[in-house]
Amino acid sequence: xxxxxxxxxxxxxxxxxxxxxxxxxxxxxxxxxxxxxxxxxxxxxxxxxxxxxxxxxxxxxxxxxxxxxxxxxxxxxxxxxxxxxxxxxxxxxxxxxxxxxxxxxxxxxxxxxxxxxxxxxxxxxxxxxxxxxxxxxxxxxxxxxxxxxxxxxxxxxxxxxxxxxxxxxxxxxxxxxxxxxxxxxxxxxxxxxxxxxxxxxxxxxxxxxxxxxxxxxxxxxxxxxxxxxxxxxxxxxxxxxxxxxxxxx
Amino acid sequence: xxxxxxxxxxxxxxxxxxxxxxxxxxxxxxxxxxxxxxxxxxxxxxxxxxxxxxxxxxxxxxxxxxxxxxxxxxxxxxxxxxxxxxxxxxxxxxxxxxxxxxxxxxxxxxxxxxxxxxxxxxxxxxxxxxxxxxxxxxxxxxxxxxxxxxxxxxxxxxxxxxxxxxxxxxxxxxxxxxxxxxxxxxxxxxxxxxxxxxxxxxxxxxxxxxxxxxxxxxxxxxxxxxxxxxxxxxxxxxxxxxxxxxxxxxxxxxxxxxxxxxxxxxxxxxx
Ligand SMILES: Nc1ncnc2c1ncn2[C@@H]1O[C@H](COP(=O)(O)OP(=O)(O)O)[C@@H](O)[C@H]1O
Ligand SMILES: [Mg+2]
Numbered sequence: 001x002x003x004x005x006x007x008x009x010x011x012x013x014x015x016x017x018x019x020x021x022x023x024x025x026x027x028x029x030x031x032x033x034x035x036x037x038x039x040x041x042x043x044x045x046x047x048x049x050x051x052x053x054x055x056x057x058x059x060x061x062x063x064x065x066x067x068x069x070x071x072x073x074x075x076x077x078x079x080x081x082x083x084x085x086x087x088x089x090x091x092x093x094x095x096x097x098x099x100x101x102x103x104x105x106x107x108x109x110x111x112x113x114x115x116x117x118x119x120x121x122x123x124x125x126x127x128x129x130x131x132x133x134x135x136x137x138x139x140x141x142x143x144x145x146x147x148x149x150x151x152x153x154x155x156x157x158x159x160x161x162x163x164x165x166x167x168x169x170x171x172x173x174x175x176x177x178x179x180x181x182x183x184x185x186x187x188x189x190x191x192x193x194x195x196x197x198x199x200x201x202x203x204x205x206x207x208x209x210x211x212x213x214x215x216x217x218x219x220x221x222x223x224x225x226x227x228x229x230x231x232x233x234x235x236x237x238x239x240x241x242x243x244x245x246x247x248x249x
Numbered sequence: 250x251x252x253x254x255x256x257x258x259x260x261x262x263x264x265x266x267x268x269x270x271x272x273x274x275x276x277x278x279x280x281x282x283x284x285x286x287x288x289x290x291x292x293x294x295x296x297x298x299x300x301x302x303x304x305x306x307x308x309x310x311x312x313x314x315x316x317x318x319x320x321x322x323x324x325x326x327x328x329x330x331x332x333x334x335x336x337x338x339x340x341x342x343x344x345x346x347x348x349x350x351x352x353x354x355x356x357x358x359x360x361x362x363x364x365x366x367x368x369x370x371x372x373x374x375x376x377x378x379x380x381x382x383x384x385x386x387x388x389x390x391x392x393x394x395x396x397x398x399x400x401x402x403x404x405x406x407x408x409x410x411x412x413x414x415x416x417x418x419x420x421x422x423x424x425x426x427x428x429x430x431x432x433x434x435x436x437x438x439x440x441x442x443x444x445x446x447x448x449x450x451x452x453x454x455x456x457x458x459x460x461x462x463x464x465x466x467x468x469x470x471x472x473x474x475x476x477x478x479x480x481x482x483x484x485x486x487x488x489x490x491x492x493x494x495x496x497x498x499x500x501x502x503x504x505x506x507x508x509x510x511x512x513x514x515x516x517x518x519x520x
Contacts, residue, residue: 072414082408107396
């Protein structure tokens, strides 16, 4: 089994300001890995490097065993900031169907199979009733759920989520994590999050990122890692066995 | 008044107005929803270089215009996306560069340039049959390509990053869209001229956005608005003996302004 993600010695800088330094990361099939770290620590940048949206200054990126530009269409991606043009004349249904684009070519319109997949994805996130709603008329959390549905509609082998729970209320959050929990028996998930409940209950592995990545292929996060990442004293408390909860000051 | 319909030039003019409205409605919607009005203005003005080259070579200026406007579209698209300088600065420079090329070539052309003003300000009453066939052909090309890439263009305009992740070569698709804008400009030039094209390209599309939330319906409505306004402008220009291109734009602007006055303070959705 090849790795789903394989990063070797990644360096990224924006206008000479270093953002990622010597990052190595492998994610195996069916891993559920969370990345934590302070704002501006380079988490979103790392995800974009993985997807081939940002070219690193140095290092090699393999996604699903190949060049990310070729393989990223098999990945579901939910960006942190919805880059879309929210005044655009498009409804929820069309946004989710758009997720099937990677399976189509020019001249080919969406067929029954695509529509079934879109319907399933929308009911999974509880947004099927909003299918005719304009995207710009939804609340932040509803939009987020629609974009999650769009990322699921291709049945991806890897799901990459950048702070997906922002703007989702706690009841929906629990549902959302339960969904990820079901998905992880089949696919790999990589998620940036600050959400303690996700980290303590659902996630299998945790990596800390602040320019450098601290990761031991497990859920163990040492106090040294946290201090290096957040650059402040950190207290770690055990919470149930075998999980650990991070408490940051 | 209807007897003017019997004149061949009037029939040509109406046909040309409708053919122009088709391209204008479809592509104008993309220009408005993707908010690329400025680069479209750049392509249309830079295309003047092609008119100049056409005169200089002694061919139908439209045949100089087609390759030149396509070239302007590709150069503007590539330069504005790839260079590290601000996009609007570069577009502004290329905009003037194309016009300067046109002016120099027209100056170098022996004799005088007939119809020059009709390319700048439009003169739909003088459209010959041959141009009508060209407009028809360009409409067909635009319709086929938009039909083929409808989903892809939608993704490009709605969410570029997503389109990229979905495996679409967005740079190539964006260049294709700019080339379709270039072809639309060729179609519109006889109707309103280079100077007024941007108004024709954006007004019917913006107006249609207020009546529907569906991209396809926006296109149909924009075609309808464009056709009604340009035919109405055509008649008024004939009756009052004033320039047709400017009259069409005046009719459109009047409706547009009245629409917003009537709508009161209702905020704009797009544009
Ligand atoms: N396009 C960009 N141009 C310049 N600097 C950027 C750009 N994107 C991010 N940065 C900078 O890179 C750093 C890391 O950003 P980001 O990856 O978004 O961090 P995180 O997602 O962990 O908050 C920040 O300091 C940010 O200001
Ligand atoms: Mg981020």
